[in-house]
Amino acid sequence: WEDAFLGDGVTEILRHNISFFLENRAFFQEHGIPCKRGILFHGPPGNGKTLAGKILACQSGINFIWATSKHIFWLEHNCRSDAFAAVYELARRISPCIVFLEDIDLLVGEERTDSKARLGAFLNELDGFENNKHVITIATTNFPEVLDKAISERPGRFDVKVRFDNPDHATRLGILKMYGKSLEFEQDADLEEIADAANGLSCAAVREVVTRAFIKASERVFRDKTGGKIAILREDLLGSVSFLSNGKVKMGFEADKTVASVPPSKIGGQAQ
Known part of the structure; x- marks a missing residue:
């Protein structure tokens, strides 16, 4: 964490909402606090959102599922249409678990013409309070403004929002x-x-x-x-x-929003 340059307070926020939360999950459950968490990483590209996920995968000490838009699209077109259900079924089986969804706007952003059904399926999985015990969901986006308010503003889904800003x-x-x-x-x-x-x-x-x-x-x-x-x-x-x-693109990390309108059938790749 010390070499990650994540900005003031970011590391402490992550430790408090992930490490502390999971280490004391029995205590929270005893007091009626749902043992699930939703955390949204947002901010300009190139400032450590993905890096933070990699550090958590290595250091959290619990099971970790990393899913990109490529993985979800591949599942939808090659295995089962309810890809989010498949991801969370696995997460529940191997809990405690972190589900890390990279660039969630490419899946359920308002600019995607096919996102409505996928958004509903995603929200159903997030709202599975009892079934999602000991499951933490972390989603990342460079463009929080394109997320449906049902994701970004509704209490109980992503109550912790961590901004990864350009460095001071x-x-x-x-x-x-x-x-x-x-x-x-x-x-x-x-x-x-x-x-x-x-x-x-x-x-x-x-x-x-x-x-x-x-x-x-x-x-x-x-x-x-x-x-x-x-x-x-x-x-x-x-x-x-x-x-x-x-340059028009600072370091090549300025994501092209047109990606969000590419039909899923045009996106290839194989699940890792």
Whole structure:
């Protein structure tokens, strides 16, 4: 968690609503608190929603089901139409369990023409209070505004909403230092200045600043055939920041909403 750069309070929120909740599920059940939880991860792309899921999968110590839109579509078209029911049947069998639904808007967003029936099936599974004991649902989205209010606002479904925002200055600086710790920088490369210049970039884009700058520095050494050290210049870093800030797509993580209107029959892939 310490190296994830998830922002102030995010780690504590996750620990409180997942680890603490599951470790004390008998206590909550004794006091009539339903032993299920719904958590919505939202915010700009590239800021750790998927990374947080991977950390939870590795460190939560309980069973974990990871489902993307590709997996759900594959189930619907190759196994059974009620794909969400299949997912939650498995989750109940192996509970305690976390069900992680990545990019839920691609499945039940308002822009999908085929989402109404799927939304109803999803809500039926979420509302299974008794059957869903010890099941935590985490859903992610870059576009919470396209979710039906029955998901985003109705109490008892996703009561915990965690925003993964673009990093502040201190976080940007931490990312630059972490991913640049094994690299060499010229004296004019001030990471404080670069962190300032990178304001508005996602965590993933800030990491890419270091990668692009190192590639630029490497190309210079190889081109000049000096055989010297690869040292990153201030202009390498600022050039990378400028490229990522001014491009139409910041680091390639700006999801294309048109994906939400692609018919399920056109989406391939096989369940992992």
